[in-house]
Structure formats: structure tokens, C-alpha cells
Amino acid sequence: MQAIVSVQNLRKAYAGGFVALKDVSLDIEEGEILALLGPNGAGKTTLISTICGITVPSSGSITVGGHDTQTDFRAARELIGLVPQEINLEPFETVFNTVRFSRGLFGKPRNDALVEDILKQLSLYDKKDSKVMTLSGGMKRRVLIAKALSHEPRVLFLDEPTAGVDVELRKDMWDVVATLKASGVTIILTTHYIEEAEAIADRVGVISKGEILLVQDKADLMTQMGQKQLEITLSEAVTQIPQSLQSYGLDRSEDGLQLTYSYETTGERTGITALLNDLQASGLQMKDIQTRQSSLEDIFVGMVKEQA
Numbered sequence: 001m002q003a004i005v006s007v008q009n010l011r012k013a014y015a016g017g018f019v020a021l022k023d024v025s026l027d028i029e030e031g032e033i034l035a036l037l038g039p040n041g042a043g044k045t046t047l048i049s050t051i052c053g054i055t056v057p058s059s060g061s062i063t064v065g066g067h068d069t070q071t072d073f074r075a076a077r078e079l080i081g082l083v084p085q086e087i088n089l090e091p092f093e094t095v096f097n098t099v100r101f102s103r104g105l106f107g108k109p110r111n112d113a114l115v116e117d118i119l120k121q122l123s124l125y126d127k128k129d130s131k132v133m134t135l136s137g138g139m140k141r142r143v144l145i146a147k148a149l150s151h152e153p154r155v156l157f158l159d160e161p162t163a164g165v166d167v168e169l170r171k172d173m174w175d176v177v178a179t180l181k182a183s184g185v186t187i188i189l190t191t192h193y194i195e196e197a198e199a200i201a202d203r204v205g206v207i208s209k210g211e212i213l214l215v216q217d218k219a220d221l222m223t224q225m226g227q228k229q230l231e232i233t234l235s236e237a238v239t240q241i242p243q244s245l246q247s248y249g250l251d252r253s254e255d256g257l258q259l260t261y262s263y264e265t266t267g268e269r270t271g272i273t274a275l276l277n278d279l280q281a282s283g284l285q286m287k288d289i290q291t292r293q294s295s296l297e298d299i300f301v302g303m304v305k306e307q308a
């Protein structure tokens with residue numbers, strides 16, 4: 001199956017010479033939700049802007065729905081909806097007209113029924129005659145999404161859709177994204193929030209210093225890269241780890257009451273049985289044991305640190 005968005009060897013050097021994207025290649029499949037995760041200045045916005053034709057690439061090629069974004073810009077752009085980071089709406093315009101005019105800008109014939117459907121999908125219908133200035137921040141963000149959907153794009157880019165949005169509204173936005181996916185739209189979103197990628201993405205791309213470090217199925221990523229920790233609480237503090245337990249690479253807590261053992265979730269043998277036997281043989285008394293699975297956050301922090 002041909003990817004709906006295909007980025008090949010993309011490089012972007014800004015006018016001052018700063019290289020924001022270095023040889024980025026990425027295929028996005030129709031119908032998926034891809035979360036691009038990366039620290040500030042990683043190049044996420046540059047990547048999105050270049051795909052959307054707002055930023056001119058220095059080299060490389062991009063196709064959307066098979067159309068080259070440079071030689072066949074109009075056809076490619078028509079398939080894309082872009083929700084920018086900044087809220088830039090006309091304050092005195094009504095919600096309905098804001099969305100209707102956006103459709104017009106793409107040269108699409110007026111279709112009030114469609115605009116109404118989009119507003120309903122985004123729970124904005126009862127605000128359709130309200131002026132934009134009277135809406136809450138979260139609703140304004142929904143209007144931005146409605147605008148981006150007004151010309152019926154197949155791919156929707158959301159640049160930090162929940163930046164500065166409170167936890168409840170963030171969850172709300174995730175529901176909106178899920179609804180859009182169900183309607184067949186391919187979604188690419190950038191985020192700083194790892195929990196966001198964890199909650200809604202099918203695949204996760206990690207970008208740092210202008211390079212894509214990986215793009216992988218979220219669930220695979222979590223099992224492959226995930227480590228589990230076995231936390232052992234002792235009845236009495238130890239000042240040092242006994243010689244017989246040295247090979248396990250245990251971490252001792254400052255108070256000496258806790259030993260932590262890390263193991264790969266994919267490994268054939270975890271080494272837990274042997275560790276527990278050796279612990280007992282060493283005479284240490286265990287009070288409690290519990291396991292902890294590493295989160296996407298641990299994986300991400302580890303990767304970006306490794307690159308630094």
C-alpha cells in the first residue's frame with residue numbers, strides 16, 4: 001500500500017544556516033494516528049510546515065496522496081488540513097462563518113450541511129452563531145480543527161493540539177482525535193506530552209535535533225524497549241550489596257532498604273528466580289516485592305539522553 005504521506009531525505013537549512021532537519025525520511029500510512037514526539041526545537045514544526053508547503057525544503061522530496069508537494073502543490077495541499085499551534089482567528093466572526101470561509105479559500109463550493117456536520121462532530125454546533133471572541137480557549141482550538149477540516153482533507157496535522165490546555169480539556173481533545181480517526185482521517189500530531197502519545201497514537205516517531213530517531217508501533221516500542229523493574233524492600237537496611245549478588249547490577253536506595261533489579265521484558269530469562277534464591281541464601285530478609293513497567297516517558301528520556 002502506498003503511504004498517504006511520504007517524506008524522502010528531507011533537509012531544511014534556514015536562512016541563517018541552521019539545519020533544522022537532517023535527512024528525514026518518513027512514510028505515513030492512511031488511517032493511522034502518528035505522534036511526533038520531541039523536545040523543544042527538535043524540528044517538529046519545521047517538518048509539518050515543510051510537508052504542508054509553508055516552509056520550502058532545502059533538498060529531498062515529499063508526496064501527499066501521490067502528489068509532489070513542490071511540483072504539484074495545489075493537489076497535495078488540498079488533501080491536507082493543518083491546525084497550527086497559535087490561535088489566529090477573526091474575533092468578531094461567527095463560528096459558522098469562520099469555518100465556511102475557510103472552505104471557500106480552498107475553492108470548494110459552499111456546503112452548509114457539511115460545515116454543520118463538522119461543527120456537530122466537534123461539539124461546536126450550539127456555538128455556531130457565537131462570535132469567536134466569546135469562546136473559551138478550548139473551544140477556539142476546536143474551531144481551528146473545524147477550519148482545517150472544512151475542505152475535507154484526508155490528512156490532518158495537529159501541531160501541539162493540547163499545549164497550554166488543562167488536563168480535562170486535553171482528554172476531551174483526545175476524544176475528538178479518536179472520532180476523527182474513526183471517520184477515516186489520517187492524523188499526525190506533534191506533542192511534548194508523552195502521555196498523549198501513549199494514550200492516542202498508533203505509531204510514535206521520536207525526533208530530536210532534526211533527526212528521526214525512530215518510528216515504531218507504539219505497543220511494539222513499549223514491549224521492545226521496555227524494561228521492568230523488580231523492587232525489593234528489605235526488613236533491615238544494608239550498607240552494601242553482598243558479593244554473591246554483585247552480578248545482578250542491583251541499585252541500592254540511599255536508606256539501604258530497597259534494592260532494584262532491572263530486566264528486559266523480551267528476554268527469555270528474567271533472572272528473577274535465581275536472584276530470589278541468591279537473596280535468600282545471602283541471608284537478607286525481604287519485606288515486600290513489587291514490579292514496575294517502564295513507560296513511554298522512560299524510553300523517550302533514555303533515547304534523547306543517549307543522543308546528547
Ligand SMILES: Nc1ncnc2c1ncn2[C@@H]1O[C@H](COP(=O)(O)OP(=O)(O)OP(=O)(O)O)[C@@H](O)[C@H]1O
Nearest residue numbers: 014015018020038039040041042043044045046047
Ligand atoms: N525561521 C527560522 N529561522 C531560523 N531558525 C529557525 C526558524 N524556525 C525555526 N528555527 C529553528 O529550527 C529549530 C527547530 O524548530 P521547530 O520549531 O521546528 O522545533 P519544534 O520541535 O517544533 O519545537 P517546539 O516543540 O519548541 O515547537 C529550532 O532550533 C528553531 O530555533
